[in-house]
Amino acid sequence: MKFSRFRLGFTLIGAPRLVLGLSSYANEFITPDFFLAKNWTDATQYARNAIVQGAAQIAGEGPWTVTSKKVMPPTNNTHDYLTTGQTVQTLGIRPPLLPNKVGAPKHSLSRLLVGRVWEPKLRARGHRIVQTSSLMPVLFKVWTTCEYVNRDGLFNPDVREVNDTGLFQAMSDSVFFNSMAWVITGDDTYASNAANEVKTWFVDSATAMTPNLNYAQVKRGPGVQIGQHTGVLDLKCMSKLVSGVLMLRNGSASAWTSDIDSGLRSWVTSYIGWLTTNDLALQEKASTNNHGSFYFNQLAALQVFVDDTAGAKKTVQEYFEGIYQNQISANGDQPLESARTRPYHYRAYNLAAMIVNARIGQYVGYEAWQLKTKNGTTIQDACNYAMTFTAAQSNETGYDAELYPNVAAVASIYGDPDDKYSNWLASRDTSFPGQPYFLWNQPLSNAGLSGVPSSSSNSSTPNTTGGSSGSSNYAGNRVETGKGLAWLSVTPEPQSPPHITLSTPSTEHIFTMSQLQQEWEPVGRAYATITNGCATIGDVCAVIGGANAVISEQMPRIMANNTAQVEAMLREMENRLAASITEGFTALRNEVAGVRDDLNDRIDTLTQAVQVK
Template identity: 25%
Template sequence: MKRILLLMASLAALVPASAQYSFNGELLDRLAEAYRKGDPRAVKAVEEVAAEADSTLLGMEPLTVTAKKQLPPSGDRRDYLSLSPYWWPDPSKPDGLPYIRRDGERNPEVYDCPERENGDRLGTVTRTLAVLYRVTGDERYAEKCAQLLRTWFLDPRLGMNPNMTYAQLIRGRQTIRGTGIIDSRRMAFALNAAQLIDSSPAWSDYDRRELREWARTFLYWMEHSVNGQKELHAANNHGLWYDAIRLMTARAAGLDDRVREIACESVKPRFAKQVAEDGTLPEELVRTLSLHYSTFVLEALSTARNVARAEGVELWEMPEAQRALEYLIPYYESPEKWPWPQIKPFAQRRGAALLYEAGLALDRPEWVETARCIGFHTSKADFEAMLHFELQ
């Protein structure tokens, strides 16, 4: 109740949510309104996440790309570095080099480069704090979110250089690769958080200008580097995530015209080519985690949609998007019936989240009901648990 009163007292300081985030702005509005009205489900979801934030997140040390022992080939600790997850030592070679691919099997050596996991945590924690701020008006959450963003992106000693040149390296192989750019979705998600705390005094005009410049520099690197040009032409989920990352970055850079251009001229034709007549995604069916990667493509489309919708682009209206969802629905309900390879369990809440968003967007109540039947079951206390309170 104390948090609800705080929300009502601070509403004037908050700007309405709009569909420009990496997640669905409509769900954020629904959460804020339900919480304000005292909906028990919304209150429970927010209070559980707030308790976790108060006990853990507010006191956490800022994450930084420089927290690593191994330096990238550049020798610059501020350059992002990660290893490609599905590549392993070759048992037929004395030194194991060059590494060979075992799709879907994660080599634990990837955790030797901590920025991959730290970047993932950054994206989750900053969005969780930002949503809590948006819903409750509690400035503590905005202040912590701002601190985390400044450290990762803007700190002159600790901040990440705006490139992904050394992302997903493969030991023993020197070829420049574009695939590592997909790691940057985690940092692009964090850019989302800055938009949500924009009304807070904790996020200054200087912060705003500097982060916009970081995003512009990163977008330029994405579109002009050899790595970026390789990923631009990827035919599978990597290509669509490349576009989704560009959209999030262009939004953070304040380049609204580029948002519409990327959505209409790249996302739409790219996605249309990836979906077969029967609704399958053939590029993903050859993977050992084919249900995961088929869903991963739609999650990229969802991310792109939620950014582009502010420019009047509704990507769920694409017939290919609806055809792909229709094909996947039975397997979201019963993953064990999936006829293609899936060597690890599939989290059904991912399918429920997609169906719920698309069902609301397209006025498809049968999809919304299916999402409710599947449910959004998670042990994590984060922004996704709050946004999907109606499915729990």
Template identity: 30%
Template sequence: MLPFQRLALQIHSFAALIALVLADPNDWVNVDYVISQAKVEGRSPTADARAAIIRNAQSSAGKGPWTVTSVKDILPPSKDPHDYLSWAPYHWPNCNWCSKAGRTHLAHTSLGSGHNDSAPSTSASSVLNPDDAYENEAVLNLSHRRPRRRSHSHTQALLPLMDIGIEQGQNVIPTSVPDLPVQNTATASSLSATAIPSILPVKFSALSPPAPTSTSQSRGHGPAQAAAKTTAKTSKTSCVPSPTISLAPSATWTTCPYVARDGQVNPDVRTLNGPDAINDVAQAVLYSAVAFALTRTSIYSVNVAKWIKGFFLDSATKMNPNMNFGQIVRGPGLDGVSGTFTGILDLRGLVKIANAVAIIKAANSPDWTPGQDQQMRSWSLDYSDWLMTSPIGMKTATRPNNHATFYVSQVVATKILSGDRPGAATALQDFFAGIFLDQVAKSGEQPFEAVRTRPFHYRSFNLEALITNAKLGDQLGLNLWAAKSKYGATIQTALDFAMALDPRDEDVSQIFPHVAAVAAAYGDPAGKYAAFLKKREPTYQSKSYWFYDQSSALPNAPAKNTRRVIWQREDFSQINGSDPIANVPFECPAVFRDEASVEIDNGVYVTCEELEPYFTEGKVEITLSATLFA
């Protein structure tokens, strides 16, 4: 087997592994509905889904506990292992090392498009001369099919280093490299003998750092190993002075400027413990809480209490109630000592945590004690305060896309955990009366998601958060399903639009749970949602979401024929699910009142002019396919 074939097989196996461990999308299952389902006798229409949840709870029982402190080789800038740490997933080093023998090129394996919790694809890329790389629109926006504003680069600060398993000379870049950002032919030609890093296994090192020789790079380095060798000499161009001829690739984390490549996941972000830990504990506790309510088997509630205690409450392992170091953009400079607004997204699983606590409390579990409940209330109050008052939290709250939508989910979840139901309801009402108004065009398109490099994924991703928020509202007695955007579109409108798209090379399965949720909320008299699921995922009735997404679980949704006013406000009284909104001509979203271009992800900016076609045309670079409904 050729080296690049072995690499492809390795990446394929890694992708399969990631796909197996991915959790369900963010969700909320109505607490009263879960409790009532324990009394259902005979064969239930959701029997297969219930059985799947119980199996998943049983599988989780042998895992955990999960904590942010379980791996301490890499500490956040605070040096406190209780602080959550993650790296911005779409940022890549943009640097060349200078040395006596020539220029050192650090080759990286790009795991392709994907959100930071999605399976990678196979492609290869390399970091080239900072004067050349990422200066071409086609290079920066690899998946764009229409002009885009160039993402802004970041030069940010020092982080401790670690070995990411790069083995010297392991593999050779294959001859076909579709997304290689070649701008300098002399530079590109030298890459044929450059080592591609291995993505497995992840190893940690405590070797002494190399001593810097340049005053401009005189900051201390952390542990490093597996030095990258210098390649052949090239013409004189801009490069960063190298402390040694052979320099560890991990030195890029603190020395090279990092630039945004929207949708292109840097594989080394997976070497940190925090992101997987929160996703795993959130999914495990929700499965186990539902399983306890359905079966009254004590091991499930014991596990819920144990896992929440380990992650949030135990003094030795608890997570501090902040996201000060979420999705840090690495590189030199002072800004990198802080997290970014996108980092809050990492803790979206907190909705499942709040859901699990509410379920086991309603089920009168003796394993969730008043003392634990009070501790969790206290943690939630502290985190809610951080969300609403920290600079990071306040910036996230103003983003016009999925970041604000998921942010609201967390605010509401923490308020439910702390017992502040009126505050939770107000946060939801403010969102649907504000940011949501500009999120969905009349056609159902979501322009702030459609403009991204993976538009189908991001449409589905924001729908995930919108549906979660509507379900949270339903739990609080609100019919937010009937909320309309400025252009008269609802969550259902957005789902219908996304269903009609050709996802191209993206994962269509991301939308399946949303189809079931919309059918439950709005009804499916023509059977189009059932037909879609039956055609695309014949086993959908055995998925956990099928248990969650039943009309009986949404007592305030339109399918239950309720006509509740969403909120009593004169200025938004027309958005009550009954009064139609007249055709509204396009106007720039409110977020552009103070900014000509708006940052929608780390280093990714968009202008009103770029969004306008998505609002007015209702279709940009899409293929409608009626056969998807057949």
């Protein structure tokens, strides 16, 4: 049986085990020598388990390829990378709102594809719509007679219909985590996963991407369809990919063949040429905010890959002596990021880029950690300032975790003698030692380890098998209930039946699998209710999609006869469609709220009605 729980955040599959989902961090660069040395403490075993289990899960969704898109770039060459500008169409017609595919296999990286907000120019007082993974394709159309406009923080939902961005990010994350999983376990399966994904995206002639971003974030509308400089940001995660590849190369992974290495080197060499000479790339380089910071991440990491250490050092130096000087104010704020519509996110975002630039600099012999801006501030000051906010303060609830890896990095680099950073992390997420970033941000106090089962409850060695049911270790996840925070873990110990341990700061409970399955049967029925509800909404969306198709067919006539009567008709049709969507989702939201309350009651029952250890 398989149950997924949105607030619990775990998956129970067949034989009892819990999988801690991976997060797609804004950016990372890990020194291969550090990782290959395997100088890990016992406290990092939970993070290692999360990496191994998550790597297997994400690899199962690949490999990814730029040639899989259904929409062609202006060149009609499917090998050309294509994304559409995250701009807003001026027409006041809404694409349908569609529910998630219930039960579809996915990992937390699917958040790359959802949560974007669209707001048409002609509906200043309109509803804000969140685009989700769809049951049916959103109508994709390039209007060539209407202008598209930029609105900070807002996105046309159909930009994800051409999703080379999401595919690249998923691929780079998979290479990143599978390379680490290979080092942790010694299992060549993980190295093969990473190598195959690199080969598919960059090397194989049938699927390889053209080494440029000429059609990244194409701005639609009148005139020539060409990319924008902001599209260079799409490949910012090259530093993650390079981190993984260096582990495979320096660790002599058998799956990392000379053909793959030389093929990727050839691709990167060509792309560096584009990145350092093309007008779009140079415009991005000149950006003074996070766009510029991530440009230097990307270029320096790629120069490291092709063994151009001097070039990488020069690139990092140019960043820190250039745009970095104006990125942090005297109080530690990042004014160019705070001015955005989502300041919490953008502060964390640019902070991640600054940290990566400094890490690459350290790797190639350029020390930037103590380097001050013209205002006398450092990366540490930027982190300290960002820590004084919560995401909720700027209506960004749900994005708090974006800052956590940066805080861990700053603690490990600058030191944390008074546990300031580790205590802050523990106050936000007691399970942070079980998050992947905890492994490579060392040394770091495990002040949050009280939210994790003690090592005495599991004397086995760390799980290095990807979480199979026969493993003698456990995986875990943080659980929030009406009783407070708890850590739920699966522990199949030798010579004892598999069971689940639920630990709180004051108690520890043991569940047999028969008890667990008995309690979870009603949960399965609850999810069936949600599935049926989403299916109903899907039917509504199908009708709305048909209406949109009719509108599109009639658009030339409508535009040619732009009378007040036609405009009124369109507004009325849009209002009716929006009302239908709102009514359907209100009913579903109420249904889900009831299910959520039922699940929380079940959790409390599990906590109270079992044997106390």
